[in-house]
Amino acid sequence: MSYLRIDKTLCTGCRICEAACSMAKEGVVNRAKSRIRIYRRDVIKLQYLVCVQCRNPVCISACPENAIIHDEKGIRVIYDKCNGCGACTEVCNRVFLSPEGDKALMCDQCGACISACPENALSIRE
């Protein structure tokens, strides 16, 4: 399964990836619509959050609409089914609720952020 890997030794927390993501997926500059989030956690600590296609995808069972599936393309949100209830975001902090509250935002490894990152901190891994 491929996933987006963040190299923590390289990332500086500039969040250029967040804006690149929102432009690629939503056509706007809005970091609150990004599927990758780099938060500041303390004076010099960052927190790096993006779906890593984990082995135990609790989001799938949490979703009452069966809108998150795991198939040959990986773990992903079926947007026709998602109603934005936010149950998945309650069980995992690597999925985000859109600011309008209408859908869950999950990385689908499109790679738009990879070329935007000035530190080469991002890559797709198997």
Next chain:
Amino acid sequence: MARYHTLLRINLDSQSYKQEEIPQEYEKKFLGGKGIGTAYLLKEIKQGIDPLGPLNKFIISTAPLNGTTAPASSRIEIVTKSPLTGIYLDCNSGGHFAEELKATGNDVVIFEGVSGKPVVIYIHNNKVSFIDASNLWGMHIYETENKVRQMLGEPGVRVMSIGPAGENLVRFASISNDYSRNAARGGSGAVLGSKKIKAIAVRGTRDIPIADLKNFIKAVKKANKIIFDNPWVAEQRQYGTPRSVAPVNMNGLMPVNNFTEGQLPSVNSIDEKAFENLTVQRLSCGECPVACAKGYGKGKIELEGPEYETIGLFGPNLGILDPDLIAEFNYYCNEYGLDTISAGSLLGAVLATGKAGKEGSGKKRYVVLKLLRDITFRKGIGNILAEGLKSAGRELGISYFIPQVKGMGIPAYDPRCSEGTALVYMTADRGACHLRSWPLGRELAGVWDADDTDGRVKFVKEQQDEKAAEESIIVCQFAYGIGLLNDILPEMVSISTGENWTLKKMRLAGERIWNLSRIFNLREGITRDDDYLPEKFAKEGIKKGPLKGKVMSKSKQDYMLDKYYEFRGWSKNGAPLESTLKRLEIEDLI
């Protein structure tokens, strides 16, 4: 576009708020950021009001490029009347606050009045909450930010806060955001303290309006190329501002022992390599590909920095060459919320004149830490120092030794080093400031003949205008250089706003801003007499190094002021002429 045209006015007396439309004239004439903030300050602050009283206002101003994907565009401007100098103050800070505030849909926020009790203001899009902060009052800055984040439970929130120095109205108290990014100069932290605002938290989830996104993306690519093609930037990226330590010392303008000697035999222990070895995490402001911030961490002493100014003023200026000790002083300034430049230049004079009393002869580390604590909590001599550089100089009888202009502490470049540098400090709108223009590099490179004073003066005036425009856009000079060096900034601003900006128009906006701030200062009683360096720099030569014996004579300063006023279209007393205001189309605003 790239603007919401919206001002958020927050009244602390009544805990109410409303949104207003920003006059189009302001956007057209003053760009944004520093410019629009200055226009509001001049309009809304009455002459002679107490900067720490209820009639002062605290203005946070964003600019067209904030929140967009323009590189290095996450700096925020604060404009207010300074409790340190009693005149115009603007200061700015990096981090991620600017892009978050912008995404709330407010271009400018004005805080007025005084809260009855400590308060955290939370701006979430167009909603403002007033949260009781009695339990946070007294906390240091890092803990405050952590507590506010916990309280709001929103990981994307950005926090600007004050520490005990701001609460205790220390006149050079700073404001911090993202833990250790500071809008430090001139005491804006005390203004928040006087309003009983412990912190301002912001969370914005609105789309950033960009008029022509497709072409904006192209312009951003171009900007990135310009930035990465600049070899100066590559070095900034690797070493950050500590890279200045060695050349400043080599050229003999290091402030050593309260601006007496210009050079130390060696600064190897505190140069860029020394601090590179101490970096535990590289950090970046929002949207910045330069990422010059160096995360320092040893035990609880954590910070982004130290930056050059702090190194110079808490290092050689106090006779200290231990990088960990400088980081520790920086840490306490951050935690208490103190401006390291004014604190460092003030302490330099206090130590050099033996005014720290009996304790002054103890170990430096102990003495400095105690003075910082006493200033913050206004104990003993600290209470005198907390009133600012000019006042402390008078009280302690050491005015001659205090490095300040208009009450603002002098940054870490000896002003006797060059005519241009002296003029920059003399004429900066907020008092001694090194960020308004930077002629020194050109002076050292021999761009002007030795006797070409006029060339230097003209350059300072023009770059001041450009820098004011840059701070109204707002981008960081470490990525783009100081001022407006090519068309990329007008291009990005035009494409994102849908307005028509050229270099010429931006320079004009910058010149307007310099005239507005001067008029504000004249109204507060500033005269030509306030535009000089302290007497010491005219009388006493630098004691060591290649600039040994160099002074900045009164007659030289006089000549430069005459020329400077002439280039600005100001009278011999430094007041804008009617014809100048007319030419700049700002006569109605005054």
